[in-house]
Amino acid sequence: xxxxxxxxxTPGLTYNPNDTVYWxxxxxxxxxxxxxxxxxxxxxxxxxxxxxxxxxKAVDGHDGNVRKLTRDETDRVVDTCYQCKLxxxxxxxxxxxxxxxQLDFPRLLMRxxxxxxxxxxxxxxxxxxxxxxxxxxxxxxxxxxANWANRQPMMRAAMEAMIGIHREKQLPEFHGETFxxxxxxxxxxxxxxxxxxxxxxxxxxxxxxxxxKDAVEVFSRSGVALTCPKQNCCGMPAxxxxxxxxxxxxxxxxxxxxxxxxxxxxxxxxxxxxxxYMLRKEYTELVGTPExxxxxxxxxxxxxxxxxxxxxxxxxxxxxxxxxxxxxxxPCHLKAQNIGFRxxxxxxxxxxxxxxxxxxxxxxxxxxxxxxxxxxxxxxxxKKAFDEMAGAxxxxxxxxCPLAAVQFEQALGKRPVHPIQVLAxxxxxxxxxxxxxxxxxxx
Numbered sequence: 085x086x087x088x089x090x091x092x093x094t095p096g097l098t099y100n101p102n103d104t105v106y107w108x109x110x111x112x113x114x115x116x117x118x119x120x121x122x123x124x125x126x127x128x129x130x131x132x133x134x135x136x137x138x139x140x141k142a143v144d145g146h147d148g149n150v151r152k153l154t155r156d157e158t159d160r161v162v163d164t165c166y167q168c169k170l171x172x173x174x175x176x177x178x179x180x181x182x183x184x185x186q187l188d189f190p191r192l193l194m195r196x197x198x199x200x201x202x203x204x205x206x207x208x209x210x211x212x213x214x215x216x217x218x219x220x221x222x223x224x225x226x227x228x229x230a231n232w233a234n235r236q237p238m239m240r241a242a243m244e245a246m247i248g249i250h251r252e253k254q255l256p257e258f259h260g261e262t263f264x265x266x267x268x269x270x271x272x273x274x275x276x277x278x279x280x281x282x283x284x285x286x287x288x289x290x291x292x293x294x295x296x297k298d299a300v301e302v303f304s305r306s307g308v309a310l311t312c313p314k315q316n317c318c319g320m321p322a323x324x325x326x327x328x329x330x331x332x333x334x335x336x337x338x339x340x341x342x343x344x345x346x347x348x349x350x351x352x353x354x355x356x357x358x359x360x361y362m363l364r365k366e367y368t369e370l371v372g373t374p375e376x377x378x379x380x381x382x383x384x385x386x387x388x389x390x391x392x393x394x395x396x397x398x399x400x401x402x403x404x405x406x407x408x409x410x411x412x413x414x415p416c417h418l419k420a421q422n423i424g425f426r427x428x429x430x431x432x433x434x435x436x437x438x439x440x441x442x443x444x445x446x447x448x449x450x451x452x453x454x455x456x457x458x459x460x461x462x463x464x465x466x467k468k469a470f471d472e473m474a475g476a477x478x479x480x481x482x483x484x485c486p487l488a489a490v491q492f493e494q495a496l497g498k499r500p501v502h503p504i505q506v507l508a509x510x511x512x513x514x515x516x517x518x519x520x521x522x523x524x525x526x527x
Contacts, residue, residue, distance in 0.1 A: 091122050091177075091185050099191040100369040101198065101328045112199055116158070119192055120150045122177065122185060129171040133445070134164035134461060135193070136171070162200070164461070165193045166449035167324055169361070169420035180422075194323065201326030209247045210325035213451040217317050220290030223258035231257045250459035254494040256291040256486075263293035267312050273300050275309035280389065281345045282310040283338075283363070285356040286317045287486045295355060295486065295501075298508035299386060303353075305400040305511060306393050310353065314341045318359040323366065324450055335371050338363070343375040346382040353384050355502070357418040357484050358450065360385050364421060385418065385484070386504050387427040394433070405516035406436040407506060411476035413442045413469060413492070415485035416449070427484055427503035434510045435520045440476040444469035446483075448491040463495065470495040480516075482506050 096111025105111050123129070124143045129136045139161045146152035167190050172178055177185035201210075212219065223230035233239045240251040249255075263284050280303070284296040303310050319334035342352055354360035363383040367376040384392075393399040412428055428439050447466030452458050473481055474496055481500035483489050493499035501509075509515030 091118065093184075093186050094118055097186060099188055099195065100372075101195075101332070102369065102372045106195060107199065107202065109199060112195060115192060116196065117150050119187055119189060120153070120161075122187060123189065124148065124150065126177075128176070129174055129189075132170050132174065133166060133168060133465065135161050135166075138164050158196075159200075162193050162196050164458075165190065166447075166452035166458075166462075166465075167194065168416040168445050168449050170416050170445065173420055173422070194326075197324070197326040198328050199326075206325055206327055207248075209249070209455070210327070212247060213454065214322040214325045214327050214330060215317070216286045216290070216321060220258065220262070220286060224260060224262060224290065227258040227260045244456055248456045249454050250456045253454050253459050254490055255454075256287065256490055258290055259293055261293065263289045263296040264312070266293055266297060267300070270300075273304040273309040275304050275307040277309040277311050278348070278350065279308050280310055280351040280353050280384075281342065282312050283315060283318075283342070283352050283354040283359060283383075284312060285354065285359045285486075288355050292486055295505060298502070298505045299353075299355060302390070302504055302507050302511070305402075306390070306398060307400075308393070311345075313345055318354075318356075318362040319370070320358050320362045320366075321451055323362075323370075328370075332370055335362075335367050335376070339367065339371050339373065339376045339379050342379050346375075346378050350382070351384050351389055352379060352382050353386050353389050355386060355484075355504075356486060357385065357415045357421070358487075361417040361421055385421070385423060385426065386502075387430045387484070388423050390430050390507075391426040394430070399433075400511075401433055403434050403510040403520050404513045405510055406434050406518050406520050407431075407478075407480040407510065407516045408436055408438065408518050409476070409478040409480070410437060410439045410506060411442060411473050411478035411481045411500075412439050412503065413444075413446065413473060413481070413483035413485075413488060413500060415483060415488055416445050418484055419443075427482070431482070431503055431506050434507070436518065440478060442469055442472040442476070444472055446470075446485075446488040446491045448485075448487045450487070453487075453491060462491070466491055466495065473500075480506060 094114040096115045098105045142153055142157040169190050171189050177183040177187040179186050234255045243249050244251040288296045300310050316337050317334050319331035322331035360383050364380045367380050431439050446469045447462040453462035482503050483500045489500045
């Protein structure tokens with residue numbers, strides 16, 4: 085009982101930026117002290133990310149007294165947290181567990197970032213990285229020039245000096261024709277357009293339109309015509325930068341656009357796990373309306389919804405070719421949604437497939453790996469994932485996270501595809517070299 089009382093929440097407990105207590109520095113300090121003491125006493129997450137070793141080392145350096153941590157030591161804990169959410173998945177003291185401690189370490193640190201941004205302002209780098217759509221629209225005008233510049237050592241050195249993007253970090257390429265451009269030119273996809281809408285995400289729109297095209301094809305084959313309502317960035321980059329006002333504005337715009345479709349009974353299918361996490365886990369409090377809550381409840385990952393179609397006997401399994409062996413990386417933000425391994429399950433429906441799972445964090449984690457001071461650490465953080473993907477010796481690599489795909493390409497020289505693209509290629513006679521044995525039993 086003594087431990088429960090000692091770890092009980094303070095009056096400063098809140099993870100809701102619309103709560104006035106959220107912005108009270110003294111209230112936050114009390115919560116930080118409480119949570120840091122609990123984490124130091126537990127240390128279950130010691131090996132998940134650099135943030136926890138930084139915390140434990142600092143507290144140990146003060147003979148276990150959390151109150152003696154310096155501002156620099158606390159800032160190091162905050163800055164080395166890249167919001168992978170895996171500590172929340174592993175923690176036994178969370179709100180989702182119904183525990184009295186109500187501990188949410190990543191959201192606490194996000195609150196610390198927000199108050200620091202309020203006090204010190206938001207850097208130019210953070211402002212730019214918080215607006216991926218703005219960067220995409222700018223690069224769309226001359227994508228070849230933008231891609232060329234991103235590969236030039238002198239340009240990258242200047243970029244590092246001016247805004248702090250590491251010169252060696254591989255950057256996503258831009259496309260002149262966005263997914264939005266492509267979709268507007270298409271005739272209506274075959275299938276029922278009353279079931280789901282596609283949240284294709286800004287990364288797919290500007291940096292990898294093919295994923296969106298393949299998603300439309302795969303769902304159409306199972307009788308679902310994906311429509312694409314107006315949308316903008318989910319707001320996670322802004323939230324990570326502490327720009328709560330921008331994050332809320334972006335979230336509110338998405339809710340306004342998506343809610344009529346949700347009210348009509350449609351699901352919202354998000355391509356990027358970070359975006360589906362944001363819609364599901366952050367919009368309810370960030371936007372603070374019943375409509376936002378309903379949008380979150382209607383949100384699905386692509387393969388999560390395909391699995392629902394499969395259970396209902398509505399998934400098309402007429403595959404023509406097979407990748408045989410797939411090394412599949414499970415993104416952290418997909419794990420944090422606690423939906424199971426649905427991408428693995430769907431790829432396993434392709435006859436002759438063996439899916440080798442890689443559950444280690446790749447170390448990219450939003451904008452963190454782009455930063456000059458953290459890129460080397462991101463490569464170290466992702467080493468286990470790189471080694472396991474390479475060790476799988478699979479001709480096809482897959483991950484649901486487009487930024488993880490860039491991280492793997494830099495480390496291994498080969499970019500994984502999205503699981504929806506594995507399915508799309510398997511439907512095609514020339515998708516993979518190996519043909520499907522039509523006599524093989526379908527699982």
